[in-house]
Amino acid sequence: xxxxxxxxxxxxxxxxxxxxxxxxxxxxxxxxxxxxxxxxxxxxxxxxxxxxxxxxxxxxxxxxxxxxxxxxxxxxxxxxxxxxxxxxxxxxxxxxxxxxxxxxxxxxxxxxxxxxxxxxxxxxxxxxxxxxxxxxxxxxxxxxxxxxxxxxxxxxxxxxxxxxxxxxxxxxxxxxxxxxxxxxxxxxxxxxxxxxxxxxxxxxxxxxxxxxxxxxxxxxxxxxxxxxxxxxxxxxxxxxxxxxxxxxxxxxxxxxxxxxxxxxxxxxxxxxxxxxxxxxxxxxxxxxxxxxxxxxxxxxxxxxxxxxxxxxxxxxxxxxxxxxxxxxxxxxxxxxxxxxxxxxxxxxxxxxxxxxxxxxxxxxxxxxxxxxxxxxxxxxxxxx
Amino acid sequence: xxxxxxxxxxxxxxxxxxxxxxxxxxxxxxxxxxxxxxxxxxxxxxxxxxxxxxxxxxxxxxxxxxxxxxxxxxxxxxxxxxxxxxxxxxxxxxxxxxxxxxxxxxxxxxxxxxxxxxxxxxxxxxxxxxxxxxxxxxxxxxxxxxxxxxxxxxxxxxxxxxxxxxxxxxxxxxxxxxxxxxxxxxxxxxxxxxxxxxxxxxxxxxxxxxxxxxxxxxxxxxxxxxxxxxxxxxxxxxxxxxxxxxxxxxxxxxxxxxxxxxxxxxxxxxxxxxxxxxxxxxxxxxxxxxxxxxxxxxxxxxxxxxxxxxxxxxxxxxxxxxxxxxxxxxxxxxxxxxxxxxxxxxxxxxxxxxxxxxxxxxxxxxxxxxxxxxxxx
Amino acid sequence: xxxxxxxxxxxxxxxxxxxxxxxxxxxxxxxxxxxxxxxxxxxxxxxxxxxxxxxxxxxxxxxxxxxxxxxxxxxxxxxxxxxxxxxxxxxxxxxxxxxxxxxxxxxxxxxxxxxxxxxxxxxxxxxxxxxxxxxxxxxxxxxxxxxxxxxxxxxxxxxxxxxxxxxxxxxxxxxxxxxxxxxxxxxxxxx
Numbered sequence: 001x002x003x004x005x006x007x008x009x010x011x012x013x014x015x016x017x018x019x020x021x022x023x024x025x026x027x028x029x030x031x032x033x034x035x036x037x038x039x040x041x042x043x044x045x046x047x048x049x050x051x052x053x054x055x056x057x058x059x060x061x062x063x064x065x066x067x068x069x070x071x072x073x074x075x076x077x078x079x080x081x082x083x084x085x086x087x088x089x090x091x092x093x094x095x096x097x098x099x100x101x102x103x104x105x106x107x108x109x110x111x112x113x114x115x116x117x118x119x120x121x122x123x124x125x126x127x128x129x130x131x132x133x134x135x136x137x138x139x140x141x142x143x144x145x146x147x148x149x150x151x152x153x154x155x156x157x158x159x160x161x162x163x164x165x166x167x168x169x170x171x172x173x174x175x176x177x178x179x180x181x182x183x184x185x186x187x188x189x190x191x192x193x194x195x196x197x198x199x200x201x202x203x204x205x206x207x208x209x210x211x212x213x214x215x216x217x218x219x220x221x222x223x224x225x226x227x228x229x230x231x232x233x234x235x236x237x238x239x240x241x242x243x244x245x246x247x248x249x250x251x252x253x254x255x256x257x258x259x260x261x262x263x264x265x266x267x268x269x270x271x272x273x274x275x276x277x278x279x280x281x282x283x284x285x286x287x288x289x290x291x292x293x294x295x296x297x298x299x300x301x302x303x304x305x306x307x308x309x310x311x312x313x314x315x316x317x318x319x320x321x322x323x324x325x326x327x328x329x330x331x332x333x334x335x336x337x338x339x340x341x342x343x344x345x346x347x348x349x350x351x352x353x354x355x356x357x358x359x360x361x362x363x364x365x366x367x368x369x370x371x372x373x374x375x376x377x378x379x380x381x382x383x384x
Numbered sequence: 385x386x387x388x389x390x391x392x393x394x395x396x397x398x399x400x401x402x403x404x405x406x407x408x409x410x411x412x413x414x415x416x417x418x419x420x421x422x423x424x425x426x427x428x429x430x431x432x433x434x435x436x437x438x439x440x441x442x443x444x445x446x447x448x449x450x451x452x453x454x455x456x457x458x459x460x461x462x463x464x465x466x467x468x469x470x471x472x473x474x475x476x477x478x479x480x481x482x483x484x485x486x487x488x489x490x491x492x493x494x495x496x497x498x499x500x501x502x503x504x505x506x507x508x509x510x511x512x513x514x515x516x517x518x519x520x521x522x523x524x525x526x527x528x529x530x531x532x533x534x535x536x537x538x539x540x541x542x543x544x545x546x547x548x549x550x551x552x553x554x555x556x557x558x559x560x561x562x563x564x565x566x567x568x569x570x571x572x573x574x575x576x577x578x579x580x581x582x583x584x585x586x587x588x589x590x591x592x593x594x595x596x597x598x599x600x601x602x603x604x605x606x607x608x609x610x611x612x613x614x615x616x617x618x619x620x621x622x623x624x625x626x627x628x629x630x631x632x633x634x635x636x637x638x639x640x641x642x643x644x645x646x647x648x649x650x651x652x653x654x655x656x657x658x659x660x661x662x663x664x665x666x667x668x669x670x671x672x673x674x675x676x677x678x679x680x681x682x683x684x685x686x687x688x689x690x691x692x693x694x695x696x697x698x699x700x701x702x703x704x705x706x707x708x709x710x711x712x713x714x715x716x717x718x719x720x721x722x723x724x725x726x727x728x729x730x731x732x733x734x735x736x737x738x739x740x741x742x743x744x745x746x747x748x749x750x751x752x753x754x755x756x757x758x759x760x761x
Numbered sequence: 762x763x764x765x766x767x768x769x770x771x772x773x774x775x776x777x778x779x780x781x782x783x784x785x786x787x788x789x790x791x792x793x794x795x796x797x798x799x800x801x802x803x804x805x806x807x808x809x810x811x812x813x814x815x816x817x818x819x820x821x822x823x824x825x826x827x828x829x830x831x832x833x834x835x836x837x838x839x840x841x842x843x844x845x846x847x848x849x850x851x852x853x854x855x856x857x858x859x860x861x862x863x864x865x866x867x868x869x870x871x872x873x874x875x876x877x878x879x880x881x882x883x884x885x886x887x888x889x890x891x892x893x894x895x896x897x898x899x900x901x902x903x904x905x906x907x908x909x910x911x912x913x914x915x916x917x918x919x920x921x922x923x924x925x926x927x928x929x930x931x932x933x934x935x936x937x938x939x940x941x942x943x944x945x946x947x948x949x950x951x952x
Contacts, residue, residue, distance in 0.1 A: 314783070
């Protein structure tokens with residue numbers, strides 16, 4: 001199969017900005033940039049230091065995940081879901097398992113349900129501590145809060161390694177339960193970690209949340225109103241920072257979340273400081289859920305009676321979870337064979353970036369970095 | 385003719401060599417201190433080649449870094465102005481080295497006839513100091529411009545704005561000490577502090593704080609390191625520099641930190657004064673360096689702790705807070721020095737300055753503050 | 762799985778829509794799609810203020826063999842071709858009322874894949890419709906900035922279609938330059 005076609009001019013015009021902005025300074029931030037959280041590019045037009053226009057450019061990490069899944073069996077895609085949002089592999093796994101369990105009605109045993117909640121909330125802690133660290137790194141506190149946050153993250157990653165065999169790409173969930181039970185002593189170690197975590201949060205809050213430089217740089221920067229957020233499909237802590245009370249753990253009550261009592265923190269101003277603080281407060285609520293789950297977890301099997309060959313009847317499902325970044329959804333179309341006909345990931349990071357230009361216009365370029373950091377994106381999910 | 389040349393070299397060369405080796409030590413110190421603040425260890429890997437000695441604590445790291453800088457390829461961007469690209473790091477380094485000679489750093493020649501030799505004991509040392517260090521601004525902008533890179537240009541422009549605005553509080557706070565002593569000569573300022581240091585006076589303390597903060601801004605150190613903000617514009621005005629030119633910039637930056645801290649020590653901490661100096665004159669050199677390193681430790685500590693200010697906040701801080709405060713400080717110091725009754729003037733001065741600082745910082749607040757959050761069930 | 766009765770009002774208000782029970786989705790023709798979307802956002806009609814997911818699906822033309830009994834008792838196998846389509850699927854939720862999902866589908870023939878853009882109604886469709894355009898080739902009328910999202914601007918072809926054939930050499934660009942151009946001038950194409 002050779003492609004010896006002649007080199008012709010492209011039959012379409014590329015989109016160009018209008019000439020009124022020709023005198024402005026055009027900077028391309030990325031794809032190699034210390035602060036863009038991955039290979040991500042923003043074409044920024046500056047008037048002095050103020051951002052006039054900002055166009056994000058995606059696709060540098062596009063790995064064709066959806067097409068690959070069409071050629072593999074359902075369970076084979078599970079390790080690939082780890083690599084979507086590579087910070088929260090357990091949450092991605094659960095979203096996919098949830099969608100697939102809607103196709104084939106497999107009851108999940110109690111212990112597996114509790115362990116799923118524990119893993120998901122530990123993932124939320126991992127993600128939010130990393131975000132706090134990276135956010136402060138973008139603000140210029142050269143790495144100190146980042147490394148303090150990573151110290152806590154390392155403990156949780158050790159727990160993941162003991163349970164599933166891998167620190168980040170866990171591949172732990174299966175349709176109908178989990179791959180294997182946690183080893184002996186794991187629950188006690190988790191209880192110890194959960195007991196010691198508030199001290200770290202207190203230390204962080206004392207050091208950071210009243211620091212004048214952080215207040216001056218993040219308050220009233222990147223304000224997003226609630227109505228704008230709902231219309232743009234923003235989900236997750238970014239939505240709740242704008243004051244909208246929509247948390248899938250309460251709305252859909254998937255898994256056994258309706259058995260736990262926890263609150264949902266809401267912001268009022270919708271600026272970067274609110275997004276940062278909401279994540280700090282959510283960590284405390286996750287600790288509450290973890291305490292309750294670790295207290296009530298029963299003994300038992302961790303794998304339900306899933307069919308030997310996963311071959312669901314023709315149907316279309318959409319399963320979604322509250323991943324730490326937002327609503328992570330999987331849309332699956334089954335056609336009666338062992339491979340999905342259509343496999344689609346609804347990426348919260350990509351959709352949260354819809355409003356990036358609106359938030360950044362009018363602020364300075366330093367604020368653009370801070371706003372991007374507060375949106376909390378992972379390029380593995382944006383580009384898939 | 386030759387004698388004077390040798391005389392000059394004998395005075396200036398030791399200063400240059402001492403401070404260059406201190407520069408190497410300071411880079412090691414900075415990396416270790418930052419690492420410990422960040423809960424890690426820092427460099428400890430470089431060992432003496434061909435030996436089995438393992439406990440170097442990373443002290444050979446600067447040597448390895450220097451070697452690396454020397455052998456790196458020198459890249460000049462296509463279309464950049466080659467002459468300015470070469471001139472900028474030289475222009476950043478040479479003034480810093482020149483002003484080091486103006487400091488009252490007593491060379492440790494412990495013999496009778498050369499008892500307290502300063503490299504360049506000029507009558508208007510302080511004035512010359514400020515004049516020469518402002519060449520740094522030009523060098524930074526030259527570097528940003530000559531690199532033909534938008535990031536560098538942005539960094540250069542920010543740097544120029546920052547450095548020019550912080551010159552005024554810097555000079556005004558030094559003017560307080562000059563007023564108290566009545567002379568611009570560094571030696572006379574040090575001699576006037578033989579009984580008590582100027583930092584122990586209220587106006588001296590305020591002047592020191594202003595001077596210190598302004599010196600952080602002059603040398604582009606955190607929290608004023610916007611021009612080299614790594615997380616936003618990669619490295620700002622020295623993005624396009626590699627190899628030896630980068631090393632020259634680095635050297636120039638650290639030497640200017642030494643120089644400005646040296647001036648701070650001279651003005652506020654009494655220069656080389658300290659216990660046992662009368663008996664052993666060479667100790668004054670040790671005390672001088674010790675005080676400089678005390679200030680450097682604080683600077684490194686600040687770097688590891690505090691996030692960065694945005695450029696408009698930085699400007700507002702200089703023009704709306706530091707400058708009015710330094711002018712007020714000048715008036716207060718003048719009144720205190722005229723009245724000449726410490727038990728009356730010191731508490732009043734302290735009160736006035738504290739109230740002014742508080743009031744000015746209140747003016748900066750634009751409805752920022754800690755918040756409480758609602759919860760939904 | 763759409764909750765019951767969420768789609769009933771739409772069927773009554775817009776008779777041109779129809780309910781696909783197998784896919785549990787509302788099929789909406791492109792010319793009234795935006796009117797339906799606008800209607801659905803109003804509080805009286807369900808207040809669907811949140812469009813969660815926009816997907817493209819490619820159904821190739823399928824041959825269906827059916828065995829039928831003729832009038833005179835002989836068995837016959839009839840083959841008919843079900844035409845293919847490029848579908849755009851929207852999952853709608855209501856954040857205020859906490860209901861959902863309501864699944865809308867716009868079905869377009871594969872030869873002329875054109876659909877109405879719902880970006881003026883829900884801004885969350887903006888980037889997702891661009892992705893459907895990029896990977897499936899569906900043109901959205903009324904989209905403010907329709908260009909490729911994940912693939913580079915000069916890319917030709919629509920990778921997520923079921924009949925997509927990968928090029929022999931991914932480095933071949935419509936306007937190659939430098940080394941890639943030299944390689945192709947010398948005829949060294951990897952096949």
